[in-house]
Amino acid sequence: MVGIDDVARRAGVSTATVSRALSGRGHVATATRERVEEAAAELGYVVSASASSLATGRMRNIGVVVPFLNRWFYTSVLEGAQRRLMQYGYDLTLYNLSGSSNERSTVFETFLLRQRVDAVIAVSLELSAEEVDSLHALGKPLVGVGGPIRGVPTVSIDDVGVTRLATEHLLSLGHTVIGHIGGDVDAEMSFHMPTNRRLGWEDALRDAGVEPRPELYSPAVFTMQSGYVAAKQMLGDPRLRPTAVVVASDEMAIGVILAARDMGLDVPRDLSVVGIDDHELAPFFGLTTVAQFPEQQGERAVELLMRELDQSRDDEPANLQLPFELIVRSSTSRPRPEREQRG
Amino acid sequence: MVGIDDVARRAGVSTATVSRALSGRGHVATATRERVEEAAAELGYVVSASASSLATGRMRNIGVVVPFLNRWFYTSVLEGAQRRLMQYGYDLTLYNLSGSSNERSTVFETFLLRQRVDAVIAVSLELSAEEVDSLHALGKPLVGVGGPIRGVPTVSIDDVGVTRLATEHLLSLGHTVIGHIGGDVDAEMSFHMPTNRRLGWEDALRDAGVEPRPELYSPAVFTMQSGYVAAKQMLGDPRLRPTAVVVASDEMAIGVILAARDMGLDVPRDLSVVGIDDHELAPFFGLTTVAQFPEQQGERAVELLMRELDQSRDDEPANLQLPFELIVRSSTSRPRPEREQRG
DNA sequence: GCGGCGATTGGAAGCGCTTGCGTCGGCGTG
């Protein structure tokens, strides 16, 4: 294994100089630096991560904790985070909580505290005060993606605003009987998100002078299947049927579209559907949706972290609100004229 | 930061003993061990990963390289690998190649060689000889998931057998005009897999005395959309239409089902469809499929790796063939009687 | 009762880097 001394010898300098030259810290004459770099390249020298970490106390590695892996949102965040981290020269070690039920405590109590990561990004996780504290006690910065966490900087989108925008789109098309199929709070780990999305729907309706009808809200978990089932139920009675629905995720929304088809309803003629996410399948189903950009969220989370890692954490926890955007496709249109609709 | 000497002092022993007691290596009297463990627990001591790694040369961390993240197969493999690694006390650091085009070389030349991982798992990646060699030169074991790699132990499924099984299922139902929608070799990174799956279809047909018709094979990339488009084309002409199709992945197969519906064809009455994977959406669409178990593949890959890491690599590269299984749902049935079919 | 052996434990030498502290010149000022 070629070590720093080999490089030093070959370049005719001390190991200290090699270290400085290669890391860019400290003053090194240009000529010397080049000689060192050349020697390192010729020998195929790569610094030993563990030796470097032991000496500096920094691992150049950050931990990302996700509640699931098999979900578009999480993998997208992961993808963005990974890309940005790589640019910073950092590694990403992955912790997935979806395994056994006690995996969560294992991750927090053993793995994350094991000095293997400089910081952690928690995606859609409601962290307990102890979890946050134990990390902070070790001097490990922490940032969250999705949903605020007490005392922790976070990047997220305005979940109220998202469904509000979706609902307003529908209202602007002339719909007034608008349903909402949303997250079932108990079934998901991402705490306030489902509730906030419902609030956005309610707020938009009220602002338009329409009182949201409880029977037009239907909870569901974030899967296509669950969206399908919820839609079947909500659309069952033609007299109570909404002319449009705001659905809390694209996957659910696709389930809704499929349900509508199976019931002989034409989308968007009989039912307008708007989802949230801009999932990769959304274009295929012509789904109008409010796009969020999870990859970007992952990237921003990394940037936030890097800032905390660099500077002494002066500024207080920022809550970064990321943009979202309505994308109109073919699943929404004006409602059918009343008389025709009844027919 | 509490270190090993703190524990040693508290337990009244030397650091050497603490190390031995906590790591389980070497002989330590039971009473002593307990005393040390107690002291460590009270102090909340956790070994410093970098110090330990520097001393032992082992990182207890393995790298997993995937070509994409947003695909059911990869995340499932990842999930299985992660779970098993965690049980072994190992971390998983993730490398995703789907970013920029030069990310691949960056990963291999910089990150993987940086002494941060003890070994690597390559998922659905055709590695070049240099990539394999450079890893082996560093003494880093390597195992592949999906598709054989020269000189590297691999876990995979029998891709020929998988489509063969699917095709035989269709044949046994009485179908004889069976199409295949499969991977486009050029568009995917997973090399022989698409070809092998096509071979399975051809073999099964020939064994049944049916010559596979080239116009009943249609290449497509592994997405729902692409399956949809391919199906629209293959099913376009009623006189040439197959009564059944074997589709190389569930996502594509769902696209096929959707296309059939849009063309007014009833599945399975007018068209039987069988996919491969047992994707999480398969039950929802009633898709008959040949299940493979990617999580299990991830787990087995880890086990293979651990064996290489433990023993001196005596045995030569094993190629582990994992099981697959036909799951019959509602997308396949006997073909309609001939006369009715034409009608 | 004695030599020897294995179980226990401590001492101390690294593992391969980073970095504070010093030294050595060369150059800008007064």
Add this chain to the structure above:
DNA sequence: CACGCCGACGCAAGCGCTTCCAATCGCCGC
């Protein structure tokens, strides 16, 4: 022209563990 400063570089002390080697000690077999 002398002084002081600063850039460039080398020395050597760690960073916090692991583990080889040696020292002890209790106990067994002859």
